Amino acid sequence: MVYQSILSKVGNTPLVHMQDAGLEQVKLYAKMEGFNPTGSVKDRSAAYILEKLLRSGTINQDTILIESSSGNFGVALSSYCKSLGLNFWCVVDPNISPENEMIIRRLSDNLIKVTEPDHSGGYLLTRIAVIQRLLRDLPNCYWINQYGNPLNAEAYYNSLGTEICEQLEGIDYVFLGVSSGGTLAGTSRKVKERYPKAQIIAVDMQGSVIFGGIPRKRHIPGIGSSMVPDILKQALYDDVILVDEVATIEHCHRLLTKHYMYTGGSSGSVYAAVRHYFAGRVFPEPPNVVMIFPDRGERYASTIYNEAWCDSIYDQVNKLETV
Ligand SMILES: Cc1ncc(COP(=O)(O)O)c(C=O)c1O
The missing domain is CATH 3.40.50.1100 (Rossmann fold)
Structure with missing residues (x-):
């Protein structure tokens, strides 16, 4: 197959089955959105x-x-x-x-x-x-107004939502990071239409106000917002997990060293949320769990994958905790 432009190759991103120590009780899948032409969902x-x-x-x-x-x-x-x-x-x-x-x-x-x-x-x-x-x-x-334009959610309903429903026979959980709310709104509606019992878990960053959190300075882009997006009204979600920046960084590093996945910050947030959510839980049959990984790690080389930058984040957290 020869493409006339790299931009025509949107979607059909890989879904990867992961074997993760401590999460043997679930069937874990990562949807690698960094494989899109300009590098993200x-x-x-x-x-x-x-x-x-x-x-x-x-x-x-x-x-x-x-x-x-x-x-x-x-x-x-x-x-x-x-x-x-x-x-x-x-x-x-x-x-x-x-x-x-x-x-x-x-x-x-x-x-x-x-x-x-x-x-x-x-x-x-x-x-x-x-x-x-x-x-x-x-x-x-x-x-264009990504926070309020219904076409933003419609895009994910028609593409990402459809794709994961076709790639897997049965979906029990989907975990996704939220910023404009487009991915969550569109994907959740499509997955619930096909699998009404599927649980949709929204993942947000501490310091973001999307789900009523207290505003605080955040350093990792792509996830969280300082306003509540309008298109969130269309989203169907069952639970919200707030992750902090330290857990996000640690889980990005873990994805790289254990799974050879060089991902962006919000993928680490989603993975941290999954590990927290399923820790110690048992199921009669392992549920199918899908994580949406929105982008790749290259654009975070000077932050999440830079030791000095990570140390500065850990210092700020320590200061906050000792005040
Ligand atoms: C890296 C990353 N993760 C997650 C998201 C969240 O997607 P949405 O804006 O659809 O909520 C974005 C959006 O820009 C992003 O860039």
């Missing part, structure tokens, strides 16, 4: 949303598409927009990694970096204020 929503918007005539070659993202969605959108000849402006903040900034700068039409933190100390509200100004000032402008 966000390829699915970027490709799907743009295709739908073009087909419906909502956008065209003259529209300026705007989105606020310092991470995988910005990378995916800038790639797909460029390949489709669409204008894309990306609003980012100083926490963007140098790797993502380089890619988005090269592939988008405009990268706007906010500098002023909002009253919570983060940048989300400042980024949204810039988006609102662009919507006012630019005549033909469309805000």
Whole structure:
């Protein structure tokens, strides 16, 4: 099979059966979304949303598409927009990694970096204020809005959800990390439709407010949010597990050394949640447990896989605990 563009190869990512010491009571599977063309689960929503918007005539070659993202969605959108000849402006903040900034700068039409933190100390509200100004000032402008656009959830309902249902005969549990809520909303609806008894477990980071947690500075991108996403209303989940950054780092390292999986932060969070959830539990028949691993480790080389950076996170945690 020869492809005309790497971007046409979205989805059909590998599902890997893992043998994990301490989790012999379940059948454990990892869905490796880092195998998507631009390196993450966000390829699915970027490709799907743009295709739908073009087909419906909502956008065209003259529209300026705007989105606020310092991470995988910005990378995916800038790639797909460029390949489709669409204008894309990306609003980012100083926490963007140098790797993502380089890619988005090269592939988008405009990268706007906010500098002023909002009253919570983060940048989300400042980024949204810039988006609102662009919507006012630019005549033909469309805000993709991953946190509120129903097409984001629809993308995962039609692709990731369908794929895991087809790859496995029976699903008992799905564990997924949450940020915009798109993966959770779409995948949960499809899996519950096919397997109504399946338990969907949402995994969030401590310091995120998505499930009512107390806001706190977070350092690992991709998982968690400082606002409650609108599309979460469409999600069907049975339980929420909050993971901390130390457990996330340790489980990323464990995935690498025990399973040769070089993954991003949220995969470590999901794996930590699974190990915690099933510890000491017994089942008459081992249930099928699916973990969604959203991206690969390369973009975290200077953070999660860098000893000095990890030490600085451990120091901050120790300080918090001794106060
Ligand atoms: C690494 C990573 N994990 C998890 C997620 C969560 O996905 P969603 O935004 O669909 O909730 C994202 C989203 O950007 C991500 O980049």
